[in-house]
Amino acid sequence: xxxxNKKTRAKGPSVKLNGRKVSQTRGRVSRGFxxxxxxxxxxxxxxxxxGFFAFSGYQTATASNFFAVKTVDVRGAERTSADDIRRIVxxxxxxxxxxxxxxxxxxxxxxxxxxxxxxxxxxxxxxxxRVNVIERSPAAIVHVTSGNFxxxxxxxxxxxxxxxxxxxxxxxxxxxxxxTEKAVPENLARLKVYKKxxxxxxxxxxxxxVKEVNIANPREPTxxxxxxxxxxxxxxxxxNLGKGLKTAxxxxxxxxxxxxxxxxxxxxxxxxYME
Numbered sequence: 001x002x003x004x005n006k007k008t009r010a011k012g013p014s015v016k017l018n019g020r021k022v023s024q025t026r027g028r029v030s031r032g033f034x035x036x037x038x039x040x041x042x043x044x045x046x047x048x049x050x051g052f053f054a055f056s057g058y059q060t061a062t063a064s065n066f067f068a069v070k071t072v073d074v075r076g077a078e079r080t081s082a083d084d085i086r087r088i089v090x091x092x093x094x095x096x097x098x099x100x101x102x103x104x105x106x107x108x109x110x111x112x113x114x115x116x117x118x119x120x121x122x123x124x125x126x127x128x129x130r131v132n133v134i135e136r137s138p139a140a141i142v143h144v145t146s147g148n149f150x151x152x153x154x155x156x157x158x159x160x161x162x163x164x165x166x167x168x169x170x171x172x173x174x175x176x177x178x179x180t181e182k183a184v185p186e187n188l189a190r191l192k193v194y195k196k197x198x199x200x201x202x203x204x205x206x207x208x209x210v211k212e213v214n215i216a217n218p219r220e221p222t223x224x225x226x227x228x229x230x231x232x233x234x235x236x237x238x239x240n241l242g243k244g245l246k247t248a249x250x251x252x253x254x255x256x257x258x259x260x261x262x263x264x265x266x267x268x269x270x271x272x273y274m275e
Contacts, residue, residue, distance in 0.1 A: 067097035067126050076133040079115040079158075089121075089129050098123050106131075114159045117152075140194050141168045142175040143212075151175075155187045168198075169207045170223075174216030190215040193238060197221070200242030209249055220265065225249060227256025237265040244269075 072089045074082040088109050093101040103121040110119040110131065120132040136152040141161045148161040148171055161168075172194050176183040193215050201207040211231060214222045223234045223245055234248045248264040251271060263270040 067099045069093040069098050069101075069129060070127040071124070071129070073124070073128065073130040074133065075131065076135065077116075077131075079135055080113045080133060084113070085110055085131055085133070089131065093129060098125060098127055098129060101129070103129075114157070138165065138168075139191055140172050141165060141170075142172045144175055144177050151191070153191065155184060155191065170210045171212045173212055173214040186218070189218045193218045193221055193241075196238075197223075197241050201245065204242045204246050206242070206245050206249065210245075225252075227252050227259070228254065230256045230259075232256055232259055232261060234262040234264050234269075240265075 069090060072086040074085050077085060089106055092106050092109075096102075101123070103123065106129075107119050107121045110116055110121070110133070115135045116133055117136045118134045122130050122132075124130050136154075136156060136158055138150040138158060139153040140151055141148050142151050150158040150161050150165065152158055172190065174190065176187055194213065197213060198207065201210065209225050211224045211226060213224070214233075219238055221236050221238065221241070223236060224231050225234060226232070227249075232252060234245060236244045236248075244264040248262045248269045251269045252259050252262060258273050259271055260274050261272045263272070
């Protein structure tokens with residue numbers, strides 16, 4: 001009798017559940033889930049707990065008295081009060097301690113001082129903080145509505161001038177106090193002329209004769225000198241500041257009572273006498 005060829009399918013083991021055959025593969029998946037996933041969840045919880053306690057311990061340790069600020073080393077501050085800088089650092093580091101203190105915030109606060117151009121703040125563990133200050137250098141004394149002020153080479157107002165600022169023998173008038181776009185470049189041009197005046201007049205030993213200068217117009221600056229008890233305004237050429245002033249002073253020497261002003265912008269000084 002011929003045997004029938006029957007196609008056979010591979011069947012996994014099965015069991016009867018409520019009258020139905022259910023593959024045992026599901027059982028194996030459930031056991032695999034319990035074997036690998038549940039331990040992973042438990043491990044994650046344990047690691048999270050360990051991390052929390054470690055972080056709490058870290059915060060406690062770094063905020064301890066061991067890291068309390070004890071020394072503040074300030075370097076480079078000459079015109080800026082080192083004591084004021086120390087007060088800022090101490091108040092900022094008092095609660096968090098040296099390890100946790102926000103050095104960026106301290107730097108921003110220190111750089112608000114008028115003379116401070118930049119500051120670098122660093123920790124000196126375990127209990128110290130160092131502040132290195134780079135200050136702005138005064139370039140001139142300028143006269144504004146509220147008085148005489150020091151400015152640096154970038155035209156930044158630094159603070160009120162005092163009698164101790166003797167490196168500048170005369171005051172610059174004609175400074176633009178407005179906040180317009182052209183004020184900054186024009187003030188920088190005034191500073192350039194002012195520096196040239198200092199250099200040339202020191203060379204000719206003329207700076208001591210000048211009381212003030214007006215550089216409202218940088219192309220035609222004026223110098224105010226005194227002769228015979230009167231102040232006299234001398235207009236100068238920007239390209240001939242030294243020789244022009246020297247020639248004008250020699251021309252008016254001893255005649256100041258009769259002279260109103262001098263135009264020294266040309267080859268020879270032109271004297272304007274009193275009426």
